[in-house]
Amino acid sequence: MDIATIIGVTLGMVVIIGTIATGVGAKMFFDIPSLAITVGGMLCATLIHFSLPQFLGIFSIIKKTIVSKVPSPTELIQKMVNFAAINRRDGALALEQEIPKLHDKFFIKGLQMVIDGRDAETIRDLMSLEIQYLQERHANGKKILEFMGASAPAFGMIGTLIGLVQMLSNLSDPSGLGAGMAVALITTFYGAFMSNLIFIPLAGKLGIYSKGETIAMEMVTEGICSIAQGENPTLVREKMQSFVSHSKRENIKANI
Numbered sequence: 001m002d003i004a005t006i007i008g009v010t011l012g013m014v015v016i017i018g019t020i021a022t023g024v025g026a027k028m029f030f031d032i033p034s035l036a037i038t039v040g041g042m043l044c045a046t047l048i049h050f051s052l053p054q055f056l057g058i059f060s061i062i063k064k065t066i067v068s069k070v071p072s073p074t075e076l077i078q079k080m081v082n083f084a085a086i087n088r089r090d091g092a093l094a095l096e097q098e099i100p101k102l103h104d105k106f107f108i109k110g111l112q113m114v115i116d117g118r119d120a121e122t123i124r125d126l127m128s129l130e131i132q133y134l135q136e137r138h139a140n141g142k143k144i145l146e147f148m149g150a151s152a153p154a155f156g157m158i159g160t161l162i163g164l165v166q167m168l169s170n171l172s173d174p175s176g177l178g179a180g181m182a183v184a185l186i187t188t189f190y191g192a193f194m195s196n197l198i199f200i201p202l203a204g205k206l207g208i209y210s211k212g213e214t215i216a217m218e219m220v221t222e223g224i225c226s227i228a229q230g231e232n233p234t235l236v237r238e239k240m241q242s243f244v245s246h247s248k249r250e251n252i253k254a255n256i
Helices: 003-022 032-049 052-056 058-067 073-090 092-101 105-115 120-168 174-228 233-241
Strands: none
Touching (some): 032 052, 032 174, 073 092, 073 105, 073 174, 092 105, 105 120
């Protein structure tokens, strides 16, 4: 679980809501029609722009930005070195007993193909195809969040214009202009709040996780293909360490 996302959203809401609560006329910041225009308009525009399955996947997209876990590079390298040693010593069939210890479906799929005797080229093609479709799914999810981040302020402005039209149509009562202007501007506040604290940051976080997960999957692909070719553990380690910086490389040895 990404505790940074939870802390950031929570503290952001505390700061903004706390600032509103300490001011004069805090109740004016909570207006149901303004909230309905901003949120309802944003959701309707998103539904028009994307397909229904994509729209219904919004919550799973947001969930991924919070609970997504990228495997540790060091842990992946250690496992691959161990599996390469087992493969060289006992053969590919001996790797079957290692599958129950894994929790990554992508890793399990690759290792199973090694056990089944698939050649490295076939394994690379199949695993690369899965990486490609993962990137496309994440890119679509990022586009949805970015679109919501762009449309929320737009509908906030639309709500403000509606409020201004209604206010200016009743100039016979100048005493109500101040309050009317405040209510009209609330929708702009709602749009900016949701866009800059929720949707745009979540889109950025999803992009970071997508890149990290892609690198982890590419590491797994490279390691699995090396094992399928029967390479020794030292060469497997050196290949996989090319994915990480020199400062994070460790002298990993087979531990079996």
